[in-house]
Amino acid sequence: MPDHVTDPDAAAAWLLARVEGPLRIGAPLALGKPHRLLNALYARIERDPSRPLQLYTALSLDPPHAGGNDLQARFLRPFVERHFGADFPRLAYAQAVARDALPAHVQVEEFYMQSGALLGSSQAQRAYTSLNYTQAADAVAQRAPHAIVQKVAACEGSARLSLSCNNDITQDTLDAIAARGLPRPLLxxxxxxxxxxxxxxxxxxxxxxxxxxxxxxxYPKLFGLPRQPVSDADYAIGLYASALVRDGGTLQIGIGALADALSHALVLRHTDNVRYRQILRALDPTLEDHPLVREIGGLEPFATGLFGCSEMLNEGFRKLVQSGVIRRKVHDDLGLMQRLANGSAYTADHARLAEEGQYLHGAFYLGSPAFYDWLRHLPEDERRAIGMRRISEINQIYGGDETLQRLQRRQARFFNSCMMATALGAAVSDALDDGRVVSGVGGQHDFVAMAHALPDARSVLMFRALREGAGNPRSNIRWNYGHTTIPRHLRDLFIDEYGIADLRGMTDEDCVIAMAGITDAAFQAPLLEQAKAAKKLERGFSAPAHWQRNRAGVRAAALAPFRRDGSLPDYPLGSDFTPVEQDLLRALTWLKASTGSVGGKLRTVFAALLQRAGDNDAMYLQRMELERPAGFSEWLDARLLRLALARTARA
Structure with missing residues (x-):
């Protein structure tokens, strides 16, 4: 039986007493990190160069910092303390990495980072390891770790422990270590x-x-991801994507506003199909007759339901399970699954499937406090229907029981987000063209490749058509880019707010035309000229007239009635912000976009000086501690906030 201690420092001492010299440690990504133990260990090693430390991990989550007195900091401070808790144990090594302050004898290697948080950290960028998620276990094994540390759940009355949030790579890593003939690490x-x-x-x-x-x-709260508002563009993308899902199929989704929009659209499709079709017709009258919708998707409610199979379980899956969208069960008995597939299943097979089958598989989970609370209070039969699996079982079909997984993952749709796409079908998801890493490859390449390996599966990469840069919009569809995550030879389906581009098996010319057809109208001409210069498009090609509808205002107008009546709410999966904070967040988002350039800043400040006080301004100014401004800077911030609130007010 294992040793037991109650003091994190005693656990650190226990480990250091058993490993001499340099120490190599593996730790799971995200929630699975034992914060108290890692902080105790780092405190002992930080000032002791005789004990070099190498930590192999990913996604070291750190709540946002709210220093200073600008509007963003004023908004964040009360929220961070309430949402994460004043006693949240921030990871000491992660804060050091962010400041480039790790001592020379400590190295932290990560294969996935908190999105955008470490672009300015030289230590993080130099120690990043570019890996597919399925390669991470062997990469850790290659380092021959002395120990693997992990947070677990206990259940009263059980002699077992649950890997709970992170069943992803611990056991795969142990297998890879054994395969290399290396000694088993301390656990x-x-x-x-x-x-x-x-x-x-x-x-x-x-x-x-x-x-x-x-x-x-x-015990401090678990790290909760704040649920973000869903924009018009996000909803358009989610609605297009929802029409490509086949009833009785398999679903994988990522995280963020695009995944939230897709989840809400699927729930609408199932629970209020009349309204769902009304929204689709307003968005795109041609969608109901789209060849892809007829061939691989559908618009009807889910009679059979979906099987969820995703590396990460998140907020969207909670909603999909609760609404009955995800309910198709699978079983690990190959014979049973074969009989179900060929129509020869016995009555007993159906009974076993209902009793023992599972409708949701994942390798790790991460979400809001509401998501964790849902998992804690699941009825036992629903808890049994969720299977936390190894990443090698989720993100690929090779190396395990491939025949079984092919039967389970029929009509799979793998939905992931990317930052940019090229006109020839490559995707940019994890890094900038100068090589700096925004996040990481994670499992995206795994799922794209699996979509090509399964006969009836499709990979769908979702992205917003535009981004703001120094106050000016830029297209996210580029002719070329200095870094790509998904190569063009794995091109499949791309979706932005202007539609669907089907690139699988297409010629380069067809790809260019399909991608230009979902490019914002302001950026179509230069993209087409680049394609012509590269001999990928005929000189005489001209954009069809209907492409000019690819404008943000057109989509916003189409969705506006459904935004007003609540069919497409700002927070479809619930919000961690108070109603006042939701209004403030909308106002601050507008203010940031309006002051991104020098000209925009001057125009916005001038308008703020002329802005009259609104009827409800007092409660917003009080929340931001600006009800009694001290000095000119705070006075101007108050005026700017009033203007932003007026410009973003909802009827």
Missing amino acids: IAEIDPELPWLGGTATVDAAFFDLVLTPPGP
Whole structure:
């Protein structure tokens, strides 16, 4: 049986006493990191060059910092304290990395970063490891770690522990270590009572670990991702995507506003189909007769339901399960799945599937406090229907029971987001053209490749057509870009707010025309000229007249009635912000976009000086601690805030 301690510092001492010299440690991504243990270990090693430390991990989550007195900081401070908790144990090494302040004898290698948070960190950029998620376990094994540390859940009355939020690569890593003939690392668990218990393949005997740490209370909140508002463009993308999902199929989604919009659209399709079709017709009258919708998707409610199979379980899956969209169960009995597929299943097979089958598989989970609360309070039959699996089982069909997984993952749709796409079908998702990493490849390439390996699957990359740069919009469809995540030979489906581009098996000329057809109207001409110069398009080609409808105002006008009546709410999956904060966030977003250039800033300041006080301004100014401005800077901030509130007010 494992040793037990209650003091994180004692656990750090236990580890250091068993490993001499340099220390190499593996830790899961996101929630699975044992914060208290890692902080205790870092505190001992930080000033001791005789104990070099290498940490192999990913996604070291850190709540936003709210220093200063600008409008963003004033908004964030109360929210961060309420949402994350004043006692949230920030990871000391992560804060050091962000400041480029890691000591020379400490190195942190990550294969995925908190999006955009470490673009300015030389230490993070130099120590980044570019990997597909399915390669991460062997990459850690290659480093021959001395220990793997992980947060786990305990269940009263059970002798087992649950890997809960991170069943992703721990066991795959141990297998890879054994395959290399390396010694088994020490395994240390930190029990967190806040972590939801998930059973089945997510559980291990307590003896799986060499040391179990049970820190004393009070226990801080789990890291909760604040749910973001969904824009008109996001909704347009989600609605287009929802029409490509086939009833009885398989669903994988990423995270963020685009995934939230897609989840809401699928729920609407199932629970209010009349309204769903009204919205689609307003958005795009041709969508109901689109060849792809007829061939691979559908608009009807889900009679059979979907099977969810995604590396990350998140807020969208909660909503999809609760609404009955995700309910198609699969089983790990190959014979049973074969009989179901060929129509020869027995009555007993259907009974076993109903009792033992699962409708949702994931490798890790991450979401809001409401999402964690849902997992904690699931009825037992629903809890059994969720299977936390290894990443090698989720992100690929090779290396395990390929025949079984092909039967389970029929009509799979893999929806992921990218930052930019090229006219020839490459995708930019993880880094900038100068090589700096925004986030990481994660599982995106895994799912794109799997979509080509499964006979009836499709990969769908979603992105917004425009981005703001120094106050000026720029197209996210480029002729070329200095870095790509998904190569053009794996091109499949792309969706932005202007429509769907089907590139699978297409010629370069057809790809250019399809991508130009979903490019914002202001950027179509230069894109077409570049294609002609590169001999990919005939000189005489001209853009069809209907492409001129690719303008933000057209989409906003089409969706406006449904935004007003609540069919397309700002926060379709719920909000972590108060109603006052939601209004403030909308106003601050407008203000940031309006002051992105020198000219825009001057125009906005001038308009703010003329802005009259609104009837409800006082409660917003009070929330921002600007009700009694001290000095000219605060006075101007108050005026700017009033203007932004007036410009973004909802009827």
